[in-house]
Amino acid sequence: MMNMEKKGRLTLPTDVDMVEETMRLQELLGADALRDCDGTAMPDALLQSGAKIYATYYTTRKDNEWAESHPEEIQQEYLISDRVTARGKSLRIELMKGFHREQLKVNTLDSPKRWWEVMDRTTGEPVPTEQWEYDEETGEVVIESIPYHQYTVSFLAFLIWDPVHMYNFITNDWKDAPHQLTYDVRQPKTREYVKNKLKRWCQENPDVNVVRFTTFFHQFTLTFDDKKREKFVEWFGYSASVSPYILEQFEKWAGYKFRPEYIVDQGYHNSIFRVPSREFRDFIEFQQREVSSLAKELVDIVHEYGKEAMMFLGDHWIGTEPFGKYFANIGLDAVVGSVGDGVTLRMISDIKGVKYTEGRLLPYFFPDVFTEGGDPIGEAQENWLKARRAILRSPLDRIGYGGYLKLANEWPGFIDQIKRVVDEFRQIHANMQGTKAYTAPFKVGILNCWGNLRRWMANQVHHALWYREIYSYVGVIECLSGMPFDVEFITFDQVREGIDPDIRVIINAGDVGTSWSGAENWMDETIVCAIRRFVDQGGGFIGVGEPSACQYQGRYFQLSDVLGVDRELGFSMSTDKYNEMDSSHFILEDIEGEIDFGEGKSRIYAQGENYQILNMDGKYSRLVVNQYGEGRSVYFAGLPYSPQNCRLLLRAIYYAAHQEAEMRKFYVSNVDTEITVFEETGKIAVINNSREPRQTDLYVQGEIRAHLDMAPMEIVWLDVEERE
Amino acid sequence: MMNMEKKGRLTLPTDVDMVEETMRLQELLGADALRDCDGTAMPDALLQSGAKIYATYYTTRKDNEWAESHPEEIQQEYLISDRVTARGKSLRIELMKGFHREQLKVNTLDSPKRWWEVMDRTTGEPVPTEQWEYDEETGEVVIESIPYHQYTVSFLAFLIWDPVHMYNFITNDWKDAPHQLTYDVRQPKTREYVKNKLKRWCQENPDVNVVRFTTFFHQFTLTFDDKKREKFVEWFGYSASVSPYILEQFEKWAGYKFRPEYIVDQGYHNSIFRVPSREFRDFIEFQQREVSSLAKELVDIVHEYGKEAMMFLGDHWIGTEPFGKYFANIGLDAVVGSVGDGVTLRMISDIKGVKYTEGRLLPYFFPDVFTEGGDPIGEAQENWLKARRAILRSPLDRIGYGGYLKLANEWPGFIDQIKRVVDEFRQIHANMQGTKAYTAPFKVGILNCWGNLRRWMANQVHHALWYREIYSYVGVIECLSGMPFDVEFITFDQVREGIDPDIRVIINAGDVGTSWSGAENWMDETIVCAIRRFVDQGGGFIGVGEPSACQYQGRYFQLSDVLGVDRELGFSMSTDKYNEMDSSHFILEDIEGEIDFGEGKSRIYAQGENYQILNMDGKYSRLVVNQYGEGRSVYFAGLPYSPQNCRLLLRAIYYAAHQEAEMRKFYVSNVDTEITVFEETGKIAVINNSREPRQTDLYVQGEIRAHLDMAPMEIVWLDVEERE
CATH class of the missing domain: 3.40.50.880 (Class I glutamine amidotransferase (GATase) domain)
Known part of the structure; x- marks a missing residue:
């Protein structure tokens, strides 16, 4: 019995100049959804192609007019200054030294004495607020210092350039695209504005089936230095999810006074490698509650218009972590994320509380890979080898690709490689039929x-x-x-x-x-x-x-x-x-x-x-x-x-x-091979994780069942029950 | 001007069957002292050879009769049992498990409850004495335990086999030499006994000029396991310098109660890598005071008989550390130690408070090196290259060798190598004339x-x-x-x-x-x-x-x-x-x-x-x-x-x-060469630390003075003042 699914479970990117090729590939690969990407647009001609239409949606940027007219609702980030050692009894610390002034701007709208903290890092104690002042003219904090003690200043800054936009701008060497400001959807005016805007957008885009949020409200921490180099990046970081508006709510909820140190964390910004403090764990919980609740309001709007809501796992995903307590409350239909390996696949495919999960396989169809010296087919194979074994354990419901379809289409043999992946993926679903693979009894x-x-x-x-x-x-x-x-x-x-x-x-x-x-x-x-x-x-x-x-x-x-x-x-x-x-x-x-x-x-x-x-x-x-x-x-x-x-x-x-x-209930002898068994459907999958042929003995219930000669990267399907 | 010293500064080992060879080598190498060693004896015929006569002397062993008749004055060591995790509410820990019962014996003469400590290593707290008992019959401590906490017992044991004697016994595979017991010279009866014995010995050995103590009272920590393997060795360790007699004095001196934990130190036994606790530093100070004072009494006896007192740096050297505050009080004439490299040479040559220092160069004339496949000449060269550069900075007054002279004498070329070393050593002294080499002005x-x-x-x-x-x-x-x-x-x-x-x-x-x-x-x-x-x-x-x-x-x-x-x-x-x-x-x-x-x-x-x-x-x-x-x-x-x-x-x-x-005041360009300058005598030494020829430029006062072609390992002497 072989795979019967020939269509579905696949999303392809498209672009305005790719209408015919898209339709050809849609048919060839059995794609049932099309998407736009950063830098591409959905051609009108494809809106009625029969495929589901995904549209990316940004809640926190691409509206500088709003941001500029509401500077107090621009997003904020807790920064920590350089560590500076005092040589004498007075010390000046220049706050923005080492930061990029086009990305961040000191927040002087909210009281520094209330929201900032000067720390003596030699004693580990905060410096009393009467022993320091902010000199707005020079941008320096002036501290009554103890000679040879080291000091930092934790302070709030406005994110006047969206970090992801800035990243794309720098990476793609854009010259005159206007910097996209951010705004904080959690704040009262922006909240209403963004909700109304989403409603309008839904009205104006009747052909879009899936609203793909990228993502909700708070960007993971991504800070640039004064030379436009990445300075700090923490995919799990909460440092850019703050504002006095939010922190005052947090204080009420938590029942204790907030300290900037809870966020800047000695300068480590609560790197995921740090043992999280109680206060940081409280803050995570508070943010997840609040973010999920507000995200639900947006998702509800999407649903009102008969569309699905899909979340991208990344970028502004802070507070929406899918294994957090409040995630399911958002009511999302789907999560999509990039599959770098088996681990990142499971990060998506293990998500509960959504109707389906979707993975973007590698490589993205970008010019860095689809170029002389690049090896997109090899990358696709490597990616699939890691993804496949994880899919057999916990399947994504869908897969897809991103980037410029043109590049993929023109690379000899690449579409054939994708077709093999897509066929194997659908074959797995056909054979597993939604059942769980055998796992050890513990x-x-x-x-x-x-x-x-x-x-x-x-x-x-x-x-x-x-x-x-x-x-x-x-x-x-x-x-x-x-x-x-x-x-x-x-x-x-x-x-x-x-x-x-x-x-x-x-x-x-x-x-x-x-x-x-x-x-x-x-x-x-x-x-x-x-x-x-x-x-x-x-x-x-x-x-x-x-x-x-x-x-x-x-x-x-x-x-x-x-x-x-x-x-x-x-x-x-x-x-x-x-x-x-x-x-x-x-x-x-x-x-x-x-x-x-x-x-x-x-x-x-x-x-x-x-x-x-x-x-x-x-x-x-x-x-x-x-x-x-x-x-x-x-x-x-x-x-x-x-x-x-x-x-x-x-x-x-x-x-x-x-x-x-x-262990030998279901087992294969060669270390480069692995076995997955779907007992309910009676199917055995043996995979060769090597790019070379392999021979392996198959054990069922502790007995040798078969000797398999496997082609490179092959997946072989057998039946659990032997037929005489 | 070349070296004028042709004799002196050299000690050679000898043995009963080596009388004529000794005299020949004494003349050839210019030795002015002869010594016995472990396993060799001084022939009577050499006592009047004109050389100074050294005799090893042991204060703490080689008298089992005394030890056996005064079991309470046998030396003691603090041991820590295995760490044992309790599975239930009662735990038995066998004290001597993992120790060698021929080396150590639990001290039950002094009250366990007073001198032992049961530690809960899970909480870091001592277990109250009412919650444990010693079961003498089984040799176990029985503890009222908390399940899954881990416990140790710190206890006192008698050193019934001297660790160095045991080491030699095992290493040389002796079969029936009686185990040498230890006795504690610090205790009152033994103290008087040992002093009187030393007096008798001095009387009976009028030809001995130098009494070489090996060393005084307390062996560094050297403990064997139940398979006679080394279990713990700490050259700086004080764990075998204890007894209730000493510890009670320590308590009075220090003004606080002693705890076994100060010695066993979580099982690390105050390894020199541990940051020493205040209590351990107190204990070191107390011991150094007491040991130096009692050692002085022995040295005074030696002096009364017109002999010199020399201390071996090692073995029972605990409390006599030469850079300790009380060392000079002992009144020793000399310290001798083994020179493994430049560092261990400086450990000896930097000692103050003695009339002279002496280093045993390597290799010892032992069969492990003087054997087929051995390279005694290479070892001697390697040792000398490291020693020489340190001697130029801080000279030993004397050098010497140890072991079986016969082996050295019969190895082709070895005596020539020694002669080169001895000549260079005397040449250094002749050129430095007791002055200090140039050092940087900081x-x-x-x-x-x-x-x-x-x-x-x-x-x-x-x-x-x-x-x-x-x-x-x-x-x-x-x-x-x-x-x-x-x-x-x-x-x-x-x-x-x-x-x-x-x-x-x-x-x-x-x-x-x-x-x-x-x-x-x-x-x-x-x-x-x-x-x-x-x-x-x-x-x-x-x-x-x-x-x-x-x-x-x-x-x-x-x-x-x-x-x-x-x-x-x-x-x-x-x-x-x-x-x-x-x-x-x-x-x-x-x-x-x-x-x-x-x-x-x-x-x-x-x-x-x-x-x-x-x-x-x-x-x-x-x-x-x-x-x-x-x-x-x-x-x-x-x-x-x-x-x-x-x-x-x-x-x-x-x-x-x-x-x-x-830096270029006196400098040589080649990294394998070094320069030492004796400004007072006007002499420059350039050494080649390589076993290959080297070319090097010599700088004096920042100017190139000469280009030197140096033979392997060569030392070249020049004058600081250029002669026209």
Whole structure:
């Protein structure tokens, strides 16, 4: 039985000069929706093509007239000045030094003494307001300083150039496009204005079926420096979601006084790597409540006009995070986002509370890739290999592409490649028929300070961007994005309240002190006792990098007893380690050759009585298993994404869960291949994640069923029930 | 004018079967002293050879009869049990698990409740004594435990086998030598006994001129595990210098109650890498006072018999640290120690308060080196290259060798090599004539938590041992050991009290959290302000590894403003760095090829406005200079010892001190060569530190004086004043 769907689930971009080609490709690829993009427009001739029509919609910009006539309702951002060390008893700090004055402008409409904060970073204390003044003429804050103390000023600035518009302007080297100002939809006049404007727009665009919001009200933090270079970018950042109007409401809601420090956070601007303070978590919650409630008003308008409301996951998405508590209240029909890899796919496809999800596959049809030396087909294949395994676990409902259709159309072989992807995608849906793939009979929990709010976002700096500092951790969730496990992202508070009994294996991965590893949470006896009990009674614990790290009472890893390892910080160099390797273990059974630990942590040594070291680097250890009571732990120095590391983690999880036999219920032997089984429809998918041919043995219920010769990147479908 | 000394300054080992060879070598090499060693004996025939006679002397062992008849005065050590996690409400911890029962025996003579401590390592609190009992029958402490808390027991044990004797026994695979028990000379009966014994020994050995104490009373911490493997060794450790008798005196002296935690220190046993607690520093001071006072009594006895007292730097040296406040009070004539490199040489040659210092050069004449595949000549050359440059700065008065003379005598060419070393050594003395070599007109301060007490011991685990974790820091002091700078080792308290105005450059080198880097000291505003002021007003600051590291108020390096760099811990990944290299700089002028940063720290980025990046690793920086007010800083990611790195550090120091011109007062161009000038005697030494020939230009007063063609390892002497 093969895929019967030949049409649907696909959105294509179009442009005014592409009418005929669009219609041809629409037919060839079975597209059922068309969209405009930044820099393209929907040709009128296609409005009646039978496809659904998407239109991008911006709520916070593209209306300088409104912004200029309501300067007090322009969006604001908390900035922190340079850190300046006083040489004497008076110090002047120039606020806008290092910022771009075309993007940001100091807010002097609202009282500085009420909303700004001068911090003595040497003592960690705010400077009393009577000991500083703002000199508006010079743009400097003048501080009564203590010599050789270091100071910062946290202050409010108006966003007089929308960060995304500015980014596009700089990137595309536009010359005379007017800078788009922002306005804050949360404020009373703008709120009404924007709602009415949306109504008018809906009236004026009867052919648009889907209003694609990009996005709602608050841009993630994106600040430029005085040389128009990116200065600070935090995809999860709330620093540009503030205004005195909002903060006064927050104070009432929270019941305590707001401090700029809650936002500027010592200059880190609440980077997602920071353990979020209680106040920042409160602020997130407050913003999500308010944003979702106002977004609902806009969505309701869209619905009144018989259209669907779709949200783009990114840009002005602050407050609408799809795994937040209030997201479902918005009443959106759909979310669309860019699929950089398996992780970012799951970030979209796991969303609940919408009718459908849609992913933009890579590459975008932009000139940087569709150019001499570019490899759009290779990029499409690489992207699909990562996306496909995640789709098999948690499917997007739709896929699509963005950019200039002309570029794709003219690149030899590219449309064929897309056709293969689209066909495979529809085939997956045909075979899964909305049912859930087989998953192991237990859950895996990723433990960090963010939990489900940042589901599939662990250890990431920015959407799917590769960083040397993080890829060895992101590999953990990239592997998991296509593995047969239900994954929960849990917080330390959830551990305090009692570990979900469905969870059999807990993973903690990250650098010491970060929100991912957990920092001081590991000094809390309720946390360490809960996890010790969990493992002692048969649970599994997997640590990557610096799990449970927090130097305290003679140990760096507070779960060193559970993990069987600790890290040498110098204090125990006088203690002999005696580490010796023994690599014969269930976890390594499929693994040939070297293991890639990426930027894995150094100076890890095994200790205790129940460990086995599976891999070493000189005298130190990199992969260690440990028996702890009835339970087991596995330590990895690092785990970048690769098919081999997927297999390592798969085996580590089944091992930690004491479910080694279960692993072979459905199994393929070659590490470059993976299996997904839809028991309800009786279908088995085997994928080859390599761009080379592979041979693999297929196991069903622990028995070898077949030997498969797989073409590069192939997906093979089989039936669960053998036919005689 | 050439060296006139042909004899003297040299000690040779001998043995009973080596009488004639000894006399021949004594004449050939100009030795003026003979010594016995562990495992050798002084032949009677040599007692009247005209050479001074050294005899090793042990105060704490080799008298099992005394020890066995005074079990309460056997030496003791504080041990910490394994860390054990309670699964229920009662926990049994077996004290001696993991220790060797032939080395250590639980002390039940003194009250456990008074002298032991059960610690809850999950809360960091001691368990009240009524909640635990010692079960003498099983050797276990029984604790009323909280489930999943982790516990340790700190307890006293008798040292029933001297650690050094045990080490020799195991290493040499002795079979039936009786284990040598220890006894504690500090205790009243043993004290009198040992003094009387020393008197008798002096009477019975009239031909011995020098009593070489090995050493006095307390062995550094050296503990074996149950498999006779080394378990813990800390060359600076005080854990085996305790007994209730001593601790009661300590309590009176200190004015507060003693706690075992002061010694066991969370299990780290006050490793020299730990920031020493106030209580541990008190204990060190108390012990040094008491030990020096009692050692003086023994030295006085030696002097009464017309002999000299020499101390071996090592083994039972705890309390006699030569840079401690009370050392000079002992009244020793000499200190002798092993010379592993330049640093360990300075550790001996910088000692004040004795008449002379003596260094044992390597290799020891032992069968492990004098064997097929061994390279004793190469080892001797390598050792001499490191020692020579340090001797030129701070000379030992004497050198010597140890081991079996027979082995050296029979190895072809080895005696010739020794002769070259001895000749060069005497030549140095002849040319320097007790005067001081030229040093730069300012001091260099090494800032750490130990200061002068651990002079030339910074970042070391154990005497001259190479560790991957430390060599990139030890390089700093190894380089300095042969450089034209007066080096002070200063503490943070000294910075608090005011920086010595002679110091122009301060160096801080080490891993975060360690005593070398400084840990929480960097949160102290008096420290950061003092150093900022020092640099701002023209001083120099050199940081290596994690200088001033202590995450606080938005920075990891608390002197990031001074250094122009910080380290990325993940929190500032959203902040753009823009680091770009510009390697044209005074510091790099002599440097060709790659720079070796060793295990240098990763993720270092430059920031601020006044930095210049001289070397990068990908997007991160490894060598950065920064202007700070009138002063300058230099950051190195790591600095292992090499001639090239010596030159880098030399230039960095002159640069940081604003004394670039002074550098060429006396200078040699080739990085493998160094110059030492004795202005008072008018002599210049140029050394080739390479085992290859080198060409180098000699500068005097900034002008090229000569071009030298140097043989491998050569030392060339010239006159400061040019003769026409």
